[in-house]
Amino acid sequence: MALARILANSGLSRCLFYWLVLMTGQNHNNQFSIKPMKKSYAVATQGILRNNRLLSAALGAQIRPMLERAWWQRANAEHFSPEAVLAWGQKKSAERAKRLADKLDLPLITVEDGFLRSLDSGTQSKYGASFVVDTQGVYFDLRTPNDLQALVYQTLVNWQAEHQKRAERLLDSIVKHRLSKYNAIIHAPDLNVLVNTFANERSSSQDNSLQGNFPQDNFPKAHTPNKDAAYHVLVIDQVAGDASITGAGASEQSFYQMLAAAMAAHPTAHIWIKAHPAGSAGALVAHGQLTHAAHEYLRSHVSDDAPARVRILADFANPLALMAQVNHIYTVSSHMGFEALLLGKTVHCFGVSWYSGFGLTDDDAIAQSALYQNVQAHHQILAKTFGLDNQAYAQASQNRTPSLAQLFYAAYVSYSHYANPATGKKCEIEDVVEYLRVNRAWQQKLYGDVLAFEFSRWKTGFVQGFAGFAFTNLMFKPKVVSRWEFVQKRDAKRMAKFIAQTSEQKYLVWGQKSKRTLQKVLANSAHSHAPIFCMEDGFIRSNGLGANLLAPLSVVLDDVGIYYDATKPSRLEEILQTITLDDAQNARAEKLRALMLAHRVSKYNVGARAVSWQAAGRTVRLVVGQVEDDASVQSCASLIRTNAALLARVRRDFPHDFIVYKPHPDVEAGLRRGKVDADTLALADVVAHDTPMPDCLAACDVVHTISSLTGFEALLRDVAVVCYGLPFYAGFGLTTDVADTDNPDKLAAQTRRARATPLTLNALIYGTLIEYALYHLPHGFGLATPEDVIDYLYLQAVREPEPSWATRQWRKAKSNFMRLRNFTKG
Known part of the structure; x- marks a missing residue:
């Protein structure tokens, strides 16, 4: 491996570099061998563990920070004995990790977010559920080899019927539930509706962006494009200067060329730019507007009125729901390009990505680039190494290039590692798919302000666990227990005043009695028809009795009635x-x-x-x-x-x-x-x-x-x-x-x-x-x-x-308290 690095740095052929690296990872059976995950790793910064609390579980390893400037570093290394150093992507912290690895004479392994990360963005959530681990490089930097490239061909060689079935099940589930890297929302704006909105806004403003919260009616659950309407083309922006751009052999100029090519190839289409969520620093869009450089490029290379044809989507949208409405997707190296392939869309690449070069994407814009040619040469070496040029294999196999299902399997199953945020344990991809599906569905239902009405104080802790989502503002109105009538009236007046001052919100109650009380409070307010979710114990509750104030492991949340009330409909009754x-x-x-x-x-x-x-x-x-x-x-x-x-x-x-x-x-x-x-x-x-x-x-x-x-x-x-x-x-x-x-x-x-x-x-x-x-x-x-x-x-x-x-005495005291309360009720 050291020889390979010297040759690469000396400027020799990158193809030779690829070949040498590959040979160092080859076993006697001509199979690519990625070393199994170590049991202990070191990191050079605290942030990797602080921001990725499930990393250790996903890798099944002990991970400890070894700060670069700590005087006890060497002694700690001998005591801890890490077998490798982890670096996070190609951030600045990765340089510190490399120095630490060199100092300790340990291998450097790159870790990054996986393709099904979390409910919200990486900056908001510290409980990412998927990670990729690479012993050579990282998947988005095609300038050097990475483990995913070899795993693609290993997957092709070892492909069996059960792999195909598993891949198909996962693909169906991911597309059906619109799962992506970040999964805050499930909907996207209806582009046909927004075309008219855009036209109206253009008539009164020069702003060609669409921002803010789109009305709920503009988020159809299943969009069916109108065959008579002009079709849509989506151009995907990325953060300017991001490592995934340079790793794809591209630059900001590539984005300008991509946008101009899309407009030239589709002169009658609606051209949309999907701004990156970090929209203040995109290659094409900054602060909701075309960058000055992009604007001038269109004017000089397309036409003076070309910028006016561009529509910008600056707000959050579910990637799969958005791309389901378009016909063509243009990307430099965004992972959304691969997700578009899952939807059967035509994807045009203007940078070299991990999924380009296999015949699934339109690579005309990059086919003559040096990086693309080198990667293709590397693919040929891999095919030969894994025996895919063997005549017998070629006759038995329908294709010597990977299918979409095989690419998916290599990236999402073989290359990725998963941990379940709900359990804190290592898991399979299916568990993460189910976690994201269930949690996002309930996050959507409880989105915004939710007032938990008259909950006993001991319940507030566990209620937060069931309803405290990232996009839920959960507030508690505690239960006031008093036999004094004036106290009850005072509390009722305060509640009425509070409701009158709040905006539209949802309500959460425990049991039907509290629901009836709340309905009386809301009867004469603007919130009389607000959704009320009734919470009760679930069907697999705990190792102990609820009356002993043991927090439940399961509850139900019913916005129609409640499952045990047969006199009225309930959500469970409707389900069954x-x-x-x-x-x-x-x-x-x-x-x-x-x-x-x-x-x-x-x-x-x-x-x-x-x-x-x-x-x-x-x-x-x-x-x-x-x-x-x-x-x-x-x-x-x-x-x-x-x-x-x-x-x-x-x-x-x-x-x-x-x-x-x-x-x-x-x-x-x-x-x-x-x-x-x-x-x-x-x-x-x-x-x-x-x-x-x-x-x-x-x-x-x-x-x-x-x-x-x-x-x-x-x-x-x-x-x-x-x-x-x-x-x-x-x-x-x-x-x-x-x-x-x-x-x-x-x-x-x-x-x-x-x-x-x-x-x-x-x-x-x-x-x-x-x-x-x-x-x-x-x-x-x-x-x-x-x-x-x-x-x-x-x-x-x-x-x-x-x-x-x-503990026994505390439980006994709680039981005696409940008996006393039950006696005083009589």
Whole structure:
């Protein structure tokens, strides 16, 4: 490698340099060999770790800073023993990293943001989810070799049917959900609409830029270009002087030539420039306007009125949503060019990028450049090295150049490393795709000002984890608890005044009671129709009881109603009424079900005693107790609303069967209401006091419930369920629903839940646990998945040590407080 560097610096042929570097990374089987990731790395600056908190997890390595000027550097190096030094891209800090590597005589490895980074920009988020790691150079600098080039050809040689299927699945998902490097928004302005907006603004101003927040109506979910309208051409600007420009053998002159070529090739098209988000220093656009140099170039090389034809998009827009509307994309070296290829667009390159030169892009503008020719020569060396010029291989292979799927796989799968911000652990690209999809969807729903109304102070911490997105301004109006009427009136007046002074916003409440209170407050204000999201515990809650003030790992956010209220529609009801699953979703639902059963997941995951009863051949019926004053009982459209009445009804209907009564854990702990009197309790053959719910379900034949989540857990285990109310999983044909002809609320709910095709168990699982519920892990960043939470609960149960004496006393104090509060309510 040292010889290769000397030859390169001496001015010898760059092709020879490429060949020598390649030979140093070649093993005896003629396969390119990238050294496996080391277990320990050093960095020369604190910023790399401070701004990329998941880098260590993504690389699966220990990373420590070794500051260049620290006197203890050498001693620290001997103690730490790093095996390489990491440099971030080609920033100034990379020079310090190189000096450190030379001083310690260690290899230098370049790290950069990956292609699916985060929800927001790199300057805003420190939880980037993807990184590229290069032992030779970096993908955007084609002046020297990089690992991605060899990985492209290695991918081509090793390509199998399963790689093709995986690439296709990922490509479909990325395009469908419009995922890019930064994913703050999902929409883009409708260019056909903006053409008219631009024309109107031009008639009253010389400003040819479009900035500010476009109206929501201008962000169509799926744009269908009008065939009769003039087509659109997009020219992509980049930050002037960026390393990706010089690394592509280009300059600012290349941007002027690109814009002029686009206008000449498409004289009747609408020409748009997408300004870089750092729009104050673009090669073509600065501060929302064409730069003076670009303006004068167009006038001298195209026509005097050419600048007037150019329209500038200076605001943020989703790259894929924007490019879906155009016919041609012109780029120097932006990664948006590759994303345009994913959309099937024609891409014209005016710089040498990692994806050019494979026949997928129009390279006429750069084909004669020295850098392009050298890179092509390097590709030929790689093809020969990997045996792609072998006649037998050529006959067996349809093509000796990579397809779009193979290029994608090499860059996004083989070259990239991923970590899940929700778990802080190393992961696969599929996990990051799901993380970005879920979190951006909820960030869009909760965009702007959100007022959390009358939340208990202990809830504010975990609510932030579920709703505190980068573009959500989450404010809290704490709950005022007072029996004094004048205090309540004063608080109501302050709230009304606050609402009157605020702009349009969304609201967040805990439970239906708070929602009704808020609706009364908003009734006579301009916010009477503002969206209200109702938050409640989710379906996989915690290793402990909610009444003990344990923060939930799962909640639901419903902007229609709430899942347990059968008397009104809810978002979950709408999901289940319309849901259909594709093959991938069906497979995920089946895996999730298997995971829940394997880890014995229940809502609270409490209980210690094993099943000890003997039914002697009788049908075992499990009667599930609930908290009687809970809204899930009072609002489930059931005529039976007490545990005693439920137990008596089951014994009356099945006098000879073996009945097991399972009290609710909060009731059994004395924290909530619902205790059954001794005479009624005697109707049961067994009372399962401290038996875990999974054990109870495994030992029964039928579950009887008013509206308990246990019925859903029973369905997962193929146990028959009889419902006396109408919980969220009832009314779709999966349960036996007790008929109540004189119950209009129940009949109305059953009518709403009617489907053209029966609801499958997989669809119920997917709609409830994946589409409807939200998940967040302690110390995680953003929303997690149900699979993440199940793994966390399982590991917590296996590894968590016995709580300390202080922790036990604190939990006991909280329980006693909840018992006292419950007593004073009576």
